[in-house]
Amino acid sequence: xxxxxxxxxxxxxxxxxxxxxxGYHGLAMREIAEALGVTxxxxxxxxxxxxxxxxxxxxxxxxxIEAGIDAILxxxxxxxxxxxxxxxxxxxxxxxDRAVIVLEIQESKQLSETARNDFYQLYQAKFIQKxxxxxxxxxxxxxxxAIDPAFATWTLLGILYPYLAMGRESSGALSExxxxxxxxxxxxxxxx
Numbered sequence: 635x636x637x638x639x640x641x642x643x644x645x646x647x648x649x650x651x652x653x654x655x656x657g658y659h660g661l662a663m664r665e666i667a668e669a670l671g672v673t674x675x676x677x678x679x680x681x682x683x684x685x686x687x688x689x690x691x692x693x694x695x696x697x698x699i700e701a702g703i704d705a706i707l708x709x710x711x712x713x714x715x716x717x718x719x720x721x722x723x724x725x726x727x728x729x730x731d732r733a734v735i736v737l738e739i740q741e742s743k744q745l746s747e748t749a750r751n752d753f754y755q756l757y758q759a760k761f762i763q764k765x766x767x768x769x770x771x772x773x774x775x776x777x778x779x780a781i782d783p784a785f786a787t788w789t790l791l792g793i794l795y796p797y798l799a800m801g802r803e804s805s806g807a808l809s810e811x812x813x814x815x816x817x818x819x820x821x822x823x824x825x826x
Contacts, residue, residue: 638680641676641680642680644670645666645670645677645680645681645687646687646690646691646694648666648669648670649661649666649687649688649691650691650730650734651730652665652666652669653688653691653737653741654730654733654734654737657737657740657741658684658688658737658741658744658745659744661684662684663677663678663683663684663687666687685745685746685749688741688744688745689745689749689753691734691737692734692737692738692742692753693753693756695731695734695735695738696738696756696757696760696761697760698731699723699724699735699760699761700760700761700764702720702723702724703720703723703761703764703765704764706719706720706723707764707768712772712777713768713769713771713772713775713777713778714772714777714778714821716768717768717769717772717790717817717820717821718813718817720765720768721790721794721813721816721817721820722810722813724794724798725794725797725807725808725813725816726807726808726813727807728807729800732797732798732799732800733798733799735798736795736798736799738753738757742754762784762787765787765790765791766783766784766786766787767783769781769783769786769787770783789820790820793816793819793820794816797816
């Protein structure tokens with residue numbers, strides 16, 4: 635990794651932590667520069683403004699999630715197994731990476747309309763649509779009962795959301811027993 639790429643990665647990691655802590659509007663480029671021990675011009679050399687920096691963090695996280703989903707899909711598993719591994723993948727991420735998913739949801743409204751719309755299209759294609767496709771395939775081959783794949787996707791994400799939003803004070807990844815319980819409740823409900 636060359637020095638320029640290394641500095642860009644260092645900025646992304648530091649800014650990610652600061653955005654998680656302060657939110658989009660609670661943070662200025664000056665504060666990011668101070669945290670890194672660089673000048674504002676050095677920061678602006680890599681990112682033209684706060685929005686570009688924030689989007690770079692969101693895009694990197696989205697690319698990582700997509701890579702995880704693609705790795706699951708490449709295994710040609712049953713839909714139920716793919717859903718389980720998706721839950722496991724998301725909940726085994728670091729608390730900061732899970733917090734970026736929350737930032738995507740909560741703070742993307744702070745972006746310009748064009749940036750927000752562009753990001754939403756990527757979010758749909760790289761994340762939401764891939765999960766919907768898992769459900770659609772499961773329905774098609776009768777592994778999952780007939781249900782709207784979009785509704786199933788958003789219901790699953792709704793169940794996962796509290797675990798994404800857990801703060802840094804949490805212990806990180808959930809235990810395998812809790813992940814199995816979340817999967818079981820999603821697939822089978824809580825009734826006896």
